[in-house]
Amino acid sequence: MEERQKKIIFLKGKKVNLRPLRKATDFESCLRWINDCEVNQYLATYLPMSEQKEEEWFDKTSKSSDNIVFAIEVSDVLNGGMPIGLIGLHNINWKDRTAVTGAVIGEKEYWNQGYGTDAKMLILEYAFNTLNLHKICSSVVEFNKRSLQYNLHCGYKLEGTERKQVFKRGRYWDKYILGVFKNDWLPVWRTYQKTGKVKEKI
Ligand SMILES: CC(C)(COP(=O)(O)OP(=O)(O)OC[C@H]1O[C@@H](n2cnc3c(N)ncnc32)[C@H](O)[C@@H]1OP(=O)(O)O)[C@@H](O)C(=O)NCCC(=O)NCCS
Structure with missing residues (x-):
């Protein structure tokens, strides 16, 4: 059963694949990631996440049509199938055709190696070319230079x-509001498809 489920790939990238969340196998990892203060310092959450609350989140998310959350799996041969984080489209507004992206790579040894970029490229491709969304937003706390x-x-x-919108680490920080349209993303996507990088080498 597990072997069969490991092969579910909804969106296939260069370094990661995105697949639907699976409570049976993702629950423990998600609980660990969200309770890790090195990870959650960058997120809106700040209260401890109990098993019960995490269960409620999984159940609510799986039923929601305005929130689409994927598990991020590494696709290399050695670690293939290992979930390292989550990425989602939240608060989808089907009239204005907007949504907010949120991502977390909970396995910290995978930070800064392009896995987040690959996952973001995939979810934007899905948002613009499949869901026909018009604009995708995101917000980032000032000290999260990597996310920015x-x-x-x-x-x-x-x-x-x-x-000075967000109180974290004992003080207030600015919150950056970001947005991307298909026309902003498309040239980046084309370069990424061709070279595996988001920018052409000069
Ligand atoms: C944010 C996150 C999803 C990004 O994924 P990632 O795989 O680590 O990021 P990538 O490696 O694809 O890209 C990181 C970029 O930030 C840059 N970067 C890293 N640290 C930086 C710093 N201190 N200052 C400036 N840029 C920095 C990297 O150089 C890279 O950019 P480049 O490719 O243009 O050089 C991931 O780090 C994460 O989950 N962090 C914890 C939770 C979080 O912050 N979630 C987002 C909340 S808004």
């Missing part, structure tokens, strides 16, 4: 700053 950078290099543009 990967959003910008995927085509997002800074739309505004909510000054």
